[in-house]
Amino acid sequence: MPLDFVQLAPELGQFALILSLCLSTALFLLPLIGAHYGSQLLMRSGPSLATGFFFFVAFAFFCLTYSFIHDDFSVRYVATNSNSLLPIQYKISAVWGGHEGSLLLWILMLAGWTLAVAIFSRSLPLDMQARVLSVMGFVAIGFLSFILFTSNPFDRILPLPPQDGSDLNPLLQDIGLIIHPPVLYMGYVGFSVCFAFAIAALLTGRLDSAWARWSRPWATMAWGFLSVGIALGSWWAYYELGWGGWWFWDPVENASFLPWLIGTALIHSLAVTEKRSLFKSWTILLAIFTFSLSLLGTFLVRSGVLTSVHAFANDPERGVFILGFLLLVVGGSLTLYALRAPVVKGSTGFGLFARETLLLGNNILLTIIMIMVLIGTLYPLIADALNLGKISVGPPYFNLFFLPLMGLLCLLMAFGPMANWKRTSGKQFITLLWKPWVISLVIGLLFPLFYRDTYEPLAALTVFIASWVFIALVADIIYRIRNGSTLLNGLKKLSLSYYAMVIAHAGIAVTAVGVGLTSIYTEERDIRMEVGQHVQVVEYEFVLNKLVKVNGPNYIADEAQISVFQDGKFLRDMKPQKRRYLASGSTMTEVALDVGFFRDLYVAMGEPLTDNAWAMRVHLKPFVRWIWLGALMMAFGAVLAVADKRYRKAIKQEVPVDMPAGKLVNE
Structure with a gap:
């Protein structure tokens, strides 16, 4: 009797993953060797290998999904996470409802981003493209090895499989599971592209503004996906867990927030590197740290060191594998950075009130906030490992540091769009911002009087800060279109990237209102x-x-x-x-x-x-609802930024293809 596809799917999926590992190994080695020796044949193999890598991972993912839909309980992962009574939509989302399947989803996203780089980076210098794809292949080797050797989703229960499955965790039988993990992983994994560009720039020695221009749209899209993913997780917890909260500073919540904070610093630093050829070494470091924090989040969720409603409680041996890979990525990247970055010199200066100064302040504040959240997240784990006792770090610690720093960051946001590159006079700021300041102050002071019987000073402060950000943006738009013949003509002259910045910053203000007023008036x-x-x-x-x-x-x-x-x-x-x-x-x-x-x-x-x-x-x-509306506005701003014609047009050969490998253009 011939075997049908239901019986063959797990073995075919397993074989596809093995082929994916072979192709990712070739993707890592062949383009890198070609770039080193100048072989165009080997360098041009990258896109084809990336396509094959994506195809076989997608096929493996399809095989696992097929096993879930057809209730193949001989597959251990299906038997553990599904049941014959489970509705079809949850059988599909159950594919990523547990450790092994969610890891396969991660790899599928990585394969998708790798294919996108291969398709949309054809106009890059060939050796640069080859090195970027090679780094993506290296990352794929790590995760494919992890899933094949420690977390295989196609393991069988033989010879006597169960008649029915254990069922999917009821918490996960919700539309939140259908959309939240894929979107979140798109953001997490998307930062691997920025990491790949940063490592490729270090390998080639081209630490100029070109690599920042090439990687900036990828960083922006990854940041947009991560913003929506975090918001979806907050929304899901709000209505599903039954306690009415939308954020609790849970360690796994923090694991996704950490790369978002540094990713926010990265997209601003990339703008400075692209426009003014400044912060080059710092931007490279941010790209490395952003992806490293994504890997750290993977370690925290999958190592078994955390107890969380969001975590995959697995055996710690798997965590050792991820920790080793994390140390390899971070250690290798920082070693390469230490060798290459010190030769980069920035000779361009800027004044105290310049846009560069404000963006530097933005980076410093975001980095401090990230370190504060990282300490609060890891300290209980470190204390437990050192036998210092069970220590819990909760919302009081995070709120004590996070809220004032974020408030200061929002206050500075109003100055950034109005500042000029190189230098800005204090008089210009006063002229443009005194009216927004007064209007925002009046709105903030009056809001608590009309909203509730009891006057809440913190509500006044929240509304003042949010109004300050929003009204300053309106004032900046008015200033920029002041010389247009008509309002419509003036608005048409503004670029998509400018509107993207306005919408994203306004999204921050909207989220601030939601966070502040919900906390105060609930x-x-x-x-x-x-x-x-x-x-x-x-x-x-x-x-x-x-x-x-x-x-x-x-x-x-x-x-x-x-x-x-x-x-x-x-x-x-x-x-x-x-x-x-x-x-x-x-x-x-x-x-x-x-x-x-x-x-x-x-x-x-x-x-x-x-x-x-x-x-x-x-x-x-x-x-x-304003909390999540603001996140959607930020993500829409990211989409508009990438849609700007500067990124739609093919990047011309700004660096000669035949430049010798290792030649530093900054020397």
């Missing part, structure tokens, strides 16, 4: 609710009408049917649930939300107290 009630009981939260009244049983596709649930009234008028019905999943017996809270632009109503069921009474959590969360 109203929470943890109460006992009986059928017929009324609960008042500010102007909203919640009435528990009845409790019912609900049958889902793979769960049964207790559902509370609650009517909500605003100032005595019926607003809507809300139906939170407490679910019990049939396969695993796990219970899960399904919150009910009434979302709005200025507030969310949030209701979650706790535990049953009597036959007609439950513990309930009722929240009013003002401006919480």
